[in-house]
Amino acid sequence: MIRESAPAKIILFGEHAVVHGQPAIALPFPALRAQITIRESATALEFRSVNGTLLAAPHLPKRSDPLLLQVLLTILCRLRIDAREVSVLLDSGIPQACGLGSGAAIATALTRALARHAGRSISAAEVNDIVFETETLFHGTPSGIDNTVIVHESALCFTRGMEPLPVRIARPFQLLVADSGDRCATHIPVSAVREQLQLHPEETAMILEDIGAIVHRASRALACMQPPALGALMYDNHALLGKLGVSSPLLDDLVCAARSAGAAGAKLSGAGRGGVVIALVEESRADDVALALEEAGAVQIWNTTIQATN
Numbered sequence: 232m233i234r235e236s237a238p239a240k241i242i243l244f245g246e247h248a249v250v251h252g253q254p255a256i257a258l259p260f261p262a263l264r265a266q267i268t269i270r271e272s273a274t275a276l277e278f279r280s281v282n283g284t285l286l287a288a289p290h291l292p293k294r295s296d297p298l299l300l301q302v303l304l305t306i307l308c309r310l311r312i313d314a315r316e317v318s319v320l321l322d323s324g325i326p327q328a329c330g331l332g333s334g335a336a337i338a339t340a341l342t343r344a345l346a347r348h349a350g351r352s353i354s355a356a357e358v359n360d361i362v363f364e365t366e367t368l369f370h371g372t373p374s375g376i377d378n379t380v381i382v383h384e385s386a387l388c389f390t391r392g393m394e395p396l397p398v399r400i401a402r403p404f405q406l407l408v409a410d411s412g413d414r415c416a417t418h419i420p421v422s423a424v425r426e427q428l429q430l431h432p433e434e435t436a437m438i439l440e441d442i443g444a445i446v447h448r449a450s451r452a453l454a455c456m457q458p459p460a461l462g463a464l465m466y467d468n469h470a471l472l473g474k475l476g477v478s479s480p481l482l483d484d485l486v487c488a489a490r491s492a493g494a495a496g497a498k499l500s501g502a503g504r505g506g507v508v509i510a511l512v513e514e515s516r517a518d519d520v521a522l523a524l525e526e527a528g529a530v531q532i533w534n535t536t537i538q539a540t541n
């Protein structure tokens with residue numbers, strides 16, 4: 232039996248602008264993981280969830296989720312393996328379409344597990360490459376930030392087409408991750424931003440550049456860990472994402488509720504129009520902020536400590 236897993240991710244600053252060449256900061260969120268188990272089986276290759284639901288099987292295309300079947304076939308093709316008579320089980324605690332990188336985490340764990348099953352050793356760069364290709368199935372023009380942070384499982388500053396840089400975090404800090412309960416496929420807000428860029432090129436390019444400038448300032452605030460400065464940048468980043476049209480009334484309400492309850496900062500995280508809001512909190516305020524988020528409509532809240540880096 233082979234078991235591999237990969238974490239969820241959180242974009243701390245810079246989503247959307249990163250698609251258009253600006254930097255962004257992302258963190259792994261290891262409390263939520265996608266886990267793949269591979270066992271020999273008497274039947275043909277089947278990819279199922281732990282509750283037994285068939286997700287994808289090359290010999291049963293009509294009963295397969297088309298996207299997951301494509302992901303599976305892409306990985307098999309890129310690994311040049313012909314997996315037969317194996318059962319692949321997915322056990323994922325990462326909610327889908329809510330900005331936490333569920334698709335990239337599943338593809339990462341699947342790639343590693345299938346490679347190991349075939350006796351292939353595979354570098355992180357190779358996994359990253361394959362997962363990036365599966366990401367294009369989900370949303371056409373991914374920046375590559377999700378696959379990179381998930382495969383490397385470390386905090387990084389990512390700019391499209393460049394080597395990711397490690398992010399220095401001077402001291403641990405606490406984030407609340409609040410699920411709005413609304414779901415939106417990544418490609419919808421990503422296309423909306425692209426349209427806005429075509430319709431209003433100068434104004435939109437300026438917003439994207441302003442987000443890029445926030446990322447540079449955030450990177451310095453993390454390096455000396457100044458929660459008030461970092462938090463203010465989160466509120467600013469959220470406001471700019473609102474101007475890009477990727478927030479929603481509920482996400483704005485959640486950010487507002489966190490702010491009123493004393494969060495140092497809050498913003499949507501991921502593609503937006505649904506999904507999660509993250510809030511930077513001092514430990515003493517965490518319960519109050521969590522309660523305020525719940526009252527404002529969050530359906531689920533995770534409290535996570537982001538570790539310092541060297």
Ligand code: PMV
Nearest residue numbers: 246247330373374417501502
């Ligand atoms: O798929 P999500 O919701 O984690 O969004 C990824 C971040 C975006 O910047 C919106 C898209 C991308 O490819 O970078």
